């Protein structure tokens with residue numbers, strides 16, 4: 001069960017509908033995540049929940065040890081292409097751990113257990129926009145990793 | 155000399171540091187606190203401030219417990235601080251400089267609670283991810299997340315961006331263990347080689363067992379007063395030349411691994427802005443080493459640009475000594491760091507060690523003519539760093 005509170009329950013409820021909604025400031029365009037009471041850029045209270053498709057790129061990941069015989073787990077940080085400056089912590093699935101590369105493009109999916117529905121990410125089937133050798137550069141260039149983040153997301 | 159009055163560390167003490175102390179956390183803290191007061195030469199009844207590390211990450215005991223356990227009759231100031239421990243030291247320094255108290259007892263303790271050492275109970279060097287890896291990853295929603303996964307992602311990114319290798323991180327691990335061989339406080343003192351490191355089991359790939367400190371039981375304490383009062387006490391005072399922090403935007407290292415290097419660089423800049431000393435002047439370096447990647451980032455913040463730590467480590471490595479000498483001179487973590495003293499210390503071991511070195515009282519670990527030390531603590535969101543100098 002997620003540890004939700006008054007400030008995060010709306011996001012959590014969106015997940016239960018398999019919907020990723022991120023607040024965006026109506027006045028200055030800043031994407032706001034995790035949920036905050038008002039825009040940290042301009043202090044406007046006008047935040048608008050915006051549903052995202054969930055395209056992203058992998059910022060970093062680790063492979064935590066799991067119980068013997070259990071499937072491997074890839075625990076990653078994903079930068080969302082549609083919302084510069086927004087990142088999610090999520091499982092990376094559908095790919096062998098040794099093929100995971102920093103900067104790789106990812107697509108949003110969902111998984112669930114008894115406690116609820118959670119986002120996860122998997123590889124994009126189409127040819128990656130960035131060749132394998134460019135993965136490192138993709139991370140070093142934060143703008144690219146974070147969906148072309150401008151001032152608003154930095 | 156920084157131009158304003160300084161606080162001084164006048165007493166140090168510690169409990170046994172052990173994988174299984176056989177006593178409760180309160181006993182450890184009380185023993186360390188009593189030892190520090192006795193070492194200081196300050197009369198028990200003159201201790202009028204108590205400051206403890208009392209963070210959510212570090213279940214420990216609040217100052218009232220220490221007042222009762224030590225029978226302190228007239229404490230007029232108390233406070234608590236988040237780990238790691240330099241935060242408590244600086245809070246104590248502020249308290250004596252503002253006059254809220256004259257002699258502050260400052261402590262840190264940590265204990266192998268069941269929830270911080272589940273699998274490790276039978277084999278304390280093992281830190282299986284079970285207790286930190288939350289299969290729901292629900293900390294993406296809220297404020298909590300396992301520090302091990304966070305550090306592993308920072309390390310992964312460092313390797314990918316800057317080309318650091320496991321051999322580079324091994325040098326930090328081996329250096330600290332080499333130094334720990336001469337530190338009777340250290341829990342892990344058996345020598346290590348780079349080959350041992352490379353053969354160690356992966357815990358959270360790319361982090362292996364020897365990249366992380368292990369949970370232990372223990373407590374450490376110091377007595378802090380002003381420089382002026384320190385002159386009347388038995389030990390040569392060790393002065394708190396400066397301390398500083400930084401909270402740059404994007405402190406959430408869980409999502410922003412690169413924030414950690416930025417926080418370290420800003421904290422170091424803020425620290426040296428408060429002193430005439432420069433990093434090159436410092437004789438002893440104590441980068442926080444709860445994870446080797448943190449030590450890497452702190453060394454970069456102190457001595458190089460981002461990503462240049464591996465080159466610094468390669469240049470500074472002595473194969474003969476199996477340890478680091480930065481710029482051919484400066485030893486790193488002369489006591490072996492958290493990696494050797496264990497996770498009960500959370501940086502406070504560096505404070506105790508630096509005081510011993512700067513007093514000239516470090517036994518066969520003594521570094522000749524050591525007059526200054528830099529101690530960095532924590533990382534983004536929890537960093538606090540200090541420069542200590544001989545008085």
Ligand SMILES: [Zn+2]
Pocket residue numbers: 025026027028029030039040041042043044
């Ligand atoms: Zn705004």
